[in-house]
Amino acid sequence: MPVIPNSADYVRLIRAGDMRLISRAIARLDEVQIAALVETLTPKEQDTILHQLPLEQRSEVLACMRYEIAAQIVSRLVPEEAASILDNLESDDVADILGEIDKEQLRQILSRLDDAGELEELLAYPENSAGGIMSLDAARVHEDVTIAEATRMLQQEAEELPGSIFYIYVVDEQDRLVGVISLRQLVTSKPDVPIHAVMATELVFVTAETDQETVAELASRYDLVAIPVVDDQRRLLGVVTIDDIVDVLREEATEDILKMAGAGEGLAENRSFGAAFRVRSPWLLAAAVGGLMVAVSLQGFEDALRTVPALALFMPVVAGMGGNVGTQSSTIMVRGIAVGFVETNRLGRVILREVALGASMGMLYGAGIALIAPLLGATDQNPLGLGLVITFGMVGSMVIAATVGASVPLLLHRFNVDPAVATGPFVTTAVDILGLLFYFWLATMLLQVSL
């Protein structure tokens, strides 16, 4: 069982600077292990390690890396060297790497590549579409050939076909996709049977414009290891393979998590201080504006605060518990929508469940905190009144939180906006404003403090 190496040991070797020792240590690793190691190093260390490798191995290591990091490494090379490394890779990997490189450099490298035309075709598709992740090399045969002929074709073209093939796509005269046969069927079928007699004709396919999440969803639901991509005439353009689908799944999960927290869309962009500052600081704007709105809207309660300063002491718990409930509800919704687990056809019911949850957890914790607070010394001239304000303030804040947390993602989804986008900051801010306004309104009602 290969183990992903612990980079600390290698970092020590690199710092010591003994190239012979480094080469010897790396010789024990396979390309995937080297790639995993290189990903965790600084740019300078990455270049040191990679320069120890022969050109071909360097290409293989790049193919095993996350594209963003491979792109950073490639962009530090002169165009000639970049091109000679990329020429060894499969077209979809090259397209993924080049998709992350800036325009001027891209032009320089492209002009030096063997398959420039093919690559420009791939790069023209949107990054998150089936076209953007497909490979152009699909194994295809004509519907009239026999199993034996298809096998022979596969043997003859073995060199040009991609490393892993699992299905052969069957096309008609116009190159239109009409069926598919797995290698397993090819091996177990009689040699003289025509392929159209054994191929599957209930096809799962996508167009080049199909969103990559839909492709992943289909592959996962239909248990497929590759999905063919066709044009509007159903002509076979290429194929999206499972390794790219797995990458999409990991990428989308990370993207959803980071987006919800308002921390950008990728981990790579959070690596340097400057980039992280650029992606993260704008998301705080909602919280800042919201915070100002809270300050302004609570201004009317300054006198209440002067009379019962204890009210301020419980603001954090009222807002905080609401924020947590809102986060729970919105997270369940955002993730549920992403994996198709929310009954989007029953919005009312789903929201009602969340609101009921908010209300009951609010009662539970609100009453608990109101009872414990006096024991801890947080008393007031009117402990019963303050207790009621805290209890029902928390119920209100948590009901508001659950309602906002559950409805915002559902509404965004209805209007075709990605529900993950900064749901976190938005929900907690809305809860701060509405929850605290309710809490102070309750206080003026129940504690007879003046406005």
Add this chain to the structure above:
Amino acid sequence: MPVIPNSADYVRLIRAGDMRLISRAIARLDEVQIAALVETLTPKEQDTILHQLPLEQRSEVLACMRYEIAAQIVSRLVPEEAASILDNLESDDVADILGEIDKEQLRQILSRLDDAGELEELLAYPENSAGGIMSLDAARVHEDVTIAEATRMLQQEAEELPGSIFYIYVVDEQDRLVGVISLRQLVTSKPDVPIHAVMATELVFVTAETDQETVAELASRYDLVAIPVVDDQRRLLGVVTIDDIVDVLREEATEDILKMAGAGEGLAENRSFGAAFRVRSPWLLAAAVGGLMVAVSLQGFEDALRTVPALALFMPVVAGMGGNVGTQSSTIMVRGIAVGFVETNRLGRVILREVALGASMGMLYGAGIALIAPLLGATDQNPLGLGLVITFGMVGSMVIAATVGASVPLLLHRFNVDPAVATGPFVTTAVDILGLLFYFWLATMLLQVSL
């Protein structure tokens, strides 16, 4: 391109109760589409639809569903019916479904199944291990056979082997795994060559105890569609296929997201009010206890609040901005650790970057809010002093937030605790306490209000 059906239309049909219309509508769907539809229905509607299907198709639909939902459906059947449906499925799918069923029912169903022994073997492995997700049916040949003989073996055993085969595992006399050959290699190699001459011997394999996340990581890094599972003698036990790996990736991503929000570990358990209340309410305890601690620790500042009630107005923005920054930092860490993107060998550097980010975003927003606040009418006798308190209060709160948010997941990871567990509620609560204490301490220093 098959489309996941919109359940609203079917729900209407079911409510109307015309069984003939329902059957006709469902006849147009394939098993995957029916499964996707059934997943979004209520238990009663699920049973109505499934009873319209012949037994064999009902099995296929169950196999295409999320295991938790399939398990709920199976557990509503009498054991005899459950067993006859499960007998049509592949052993790893049955094990996944049965793994979600309670003990007494499991015993009842198992005793009626054909492959009870095999299943008990699979169920004995921990749910999240390679053993728990592997299938026992792996295509295997002896190392001395030729390509032609291996092909013949595959043809003869086609019936008993699983639906999709991509690799054939090569074993020695003791059934020890010595190599692997892809179907592609099998098809393109010369028939009279012995298999050991063409097989790959650099093997990626796992043991039955290997964590499923590690299996997914290896499959994704090595671009494999199946990973063999061996015992401590390297004897071949079974194989984990890519469809299970894809399920693991989706499941783990969901689990991480929900755990961070303190909303349990799965979407299924959040579906009913009772279950959701049980999994979510305990996570609020941290926030409640934290909130009480905030109230108690701020008690000393009641006089400051009486003198400058405007201090209370800016508590939400100071705590809220801190909370958001803490969430950003902790999210980046939790996800970065999960996908191996955090340089865990450079903790100091990573934490420093987050702290610097917190400080600079705190300066930016703190100064901004301090400048805008007076314009909105939130003035005080000492606007400069209050402005300084807000600015540096926010810097402090955001530095604390970034530090806590970045270090807690890293520390948990160091001590082998899952960093995702309720990081959200914990971080925001810690930030509330520490951030607000700092803010009030600053106020007493800069505004010369009495303690």
